[in-house]
Structures are given as C-alpha cells and as structure tokens.
Amino acid sequence: MNYRKLGKTGLQVSEVGFGGIPLQRVSPAEAMQVVREALRLGINFFDSARGYTDSEEKLGRALQGFPRREVILATKSGEAGKEEMKRDIEISLRNFRTDYLDLYQLHNMRGEERVAQIFAPGGAWEGLQEARKEGKVRFVGITGHLPALLLELLKKESFDTVQFPFNTIEQEALPELLPYARQHDIGTIIMKPLAGGALCHPAAALKYLLRHDLSTVIPGMRSIAEVRENVAASGVALSEPEEKALQKEKDDLGARFCRRCDYCQPCPQGLDIPSLMTLQRYSERYGLHEWALERYRLQPAKASDCIECGECEEKCPYDLPIRDLLRACRDHFEG
Numbered sequence: 001m002n003y004r005k006l007g008k009t010g011l012q013v014s015e016v017g018f019g020g021i022p023l024q025r026v027s028p029a030e031a032m033q034v035v036r037e038a039l040r041l042g043i044n045f046f047d048s049a050r051g052y053t054d055s056e057e058k059l060g061r062a063l064q065g066f067p068r069r070e071v072i073l074a075t076k077s078g079e080a081g082k083e084e085m086k087r088d089i090e091i092s093l094r095n096f097r098t099d100y101l102d103l104y105q106l107h108n109m110r111g112e113e114r115v116a117q118i119f120a121p122g123g124a125w126e127g128l129q130e131a132r133k134e135g136k137v138r139f140v141g142i143t144g145h146l147p148a149l150l151l152e153l154l155k156k157e158s159f160d161t162v163q164f165p166f167n168t169i170e171q172e173a174l175p176e177l178l179p180y181a182r183q184h185d186i187g188t189i190i191m192k193p194l195a196g197g198a199l200c201h202p203a204a205a206l207k208y209l210l211r212h213d214l215s216t217v218i219p220g221m222r223s224i225a226e227v228r229e230n231v232a233a234s235g236v237a238l239s240e241p242e243e244k245a246l247q248k249e250k251d252d253l254g255a256r257f258c259r260r261c262d263y264c265q266p267c268p269q270g271l272d273i274p275s276l277m278t279l280q281r282y283s284e285r286y287g288l289h290e291w292a293l294e295r296y297r298l299q300p301a302k303a304s305d306c307i308e309c310g311e312c313e314e315k316c317p318y319d320l321p322i323r324d325l326l327r328a329c330r331d332h333f334e335g
C-alpha cells in the first residue's frame, strides 16, 4: 500500500482508504472481518458519517484493540446548528470508542439557506471549531457534490480537507477544485471513486484515479473480496486494455449518469431530482434497498409526482433524459 500526505494535516494516509457507507448492510461480525482485512492490507484511513446509520458503530467495534494512533478516523455530520453539531461529535466519539477524531467534516454542502446557517453565528461551523479547541477533533473538512460551491467555501474558510466525487464519469472537480486544493495544501479525499458502484472495473477505475495528485480515494467496501480488489490497485499502473474498458464504460454510462450538479433544480413540483436518482443507484448498486426505500418515502415529492413538463431537461448540462430516468425511478420504488 502506498501512503500520501493528507494536505496540511501532515497525516500519511493510505492512498486507498475505506468508505464506510456499505457497512450498514453487513452484520457486525462481517464488518469486523472486512475492517480487519483492510487493516491487514495497510488501509489506515476510515471514513464514515453520522448519516450512515450504524456504520460508525461497526467501525468502532471492529477497530477496538487496534492501536488508536495507527488509524486515521474521519467522519461527518450534516447538522446545521452549533448544538446539534456538538451533539453529533459526542455521538461519533462514543461510536468510535475514542476520545478524539482525526477529521470531522461538514457533510454534503448543498442548499443556500442551509449553508448560510452552517456558517452563521450559532451554526455548525462554530460547533466544529469549539470541538477542535477542546481536542475532540484534530482537523476539519467539508464534503459535497458541487465543486463550485466547495471551491467558494475553501476560499472563504480555513479547511484542512475537502471531499468530493471524482471518477471516470464525474470529472467536474478536475479543472478548478482539485488544483486549488493542491495549491493550498488542502487534503483531497475522493468519494464515489467507482461512481457509486456504477463502474464495473473497480481496479482499473482506482488505478486511473491514483494517477492524479490527490490524497486518498475511498471506495465503499463490504466484503473481504472487495477490500482485496481495491487494495490491489495501489502502486500498479493502469494497463492499456483497462484504459479502453474504462472508456467504453464511460461512453455507455455517461449519457444517463446524474452528476448531482443541481442545475436542474428547482423543479416546479418540488422533486429533488439528484437525490431521487442517487437513492435508486444506492438501492440497485450498493444493495441498500431498504435503506434507500426508507429515504425515498421521506422525500416530499416522489418520482411519481413528476408532471413531465421537461423544464429540468432544458437545464441539465449533461442532456440527461430526466423524465425517462424518473419513470424508471418510480417503477423501481413504487412499481
């Protein structure tokens, strides 16, 4: 396993890190085996979130007994208020069975009002900074799917890391966000390196990413086989046949893959189009059907509320057939 510097934190992180989303789908015993295999193969960076149900807890249990200073624990909260953020940090500490977290991130920067609240007096950002002063959190970061917004925030506030999607299909962070983070020594954590499971050549997809100057890629893992496959990408060059396979996959998927850029919003019917599509992908690709269905049911507007006005398709920079995709989403969750 190769290790890289996580920006100004100075931490040396495994270039293949551990994404904690899929742990929700396995038993605590399976989680233990998966995490132990990751440790054995040199993974030292583990990322989770308060929003991933019992993922933090399972990681905490699996890491128990392993020297604390040899692992780098990262997690995040989507809370916008100061007290709520502080409460979430306490829960994360309990779940991870530790008295400090290496990295705590503001989760999923999205929505003007919510972002304003996070950085206003009494907001989550204040809570996070307090936790840092108290030694509960060593470093702070942001995560999200909107490169332009992340860039704007990096220019305004002092973050140690930024986490964003980057893969063969989602390249929106390449022109500006990644170079800016590099220039300012901000650690770059790549989420969705396999496009949320949409890419079928994981080793090649990871090798492709690792050619770039980034800190770590964090594919989600829920089996020992996945851990081994992902780790095997470290330190190995992408071959020509692999590059061709990736290109073909990109051509096939690119035309119907939602990059969660939000340009299609708002929808007059109140549909949160990127979230609906993401939930469907999680259900189909990560095997998180119940998890996704529960969240789908909580959506204020469902795919079936689409009146097919077509406004969103005019705004989508990727020319996605959103109405068709929403029909498929409706059939998947409501059919």
Ligand code: SF4
Pocket (backbone or CB within 6 Å): 266, 267, 268, 269, 270, 271, 273, 305, 306, 307, 308, 309, 310, 311, 312, 313, 322, 323, 326
């Ligand atoms: S086509 Fe459907 S999803 Fe798109 S803007 Fe119209 S109602 Fe909303």
Ligand code: SF4
Pocket (backbone or CB within 6 Å): 257, 258, 259, 260, 261, 262, 263, 264, 265, 273, 274, 315, 316, 317, 318, 320, 322
């Ligand atoms: S449907 Fe298109 S515009 Fe809407 S979030 Fe996805 S990629 Fe962006």
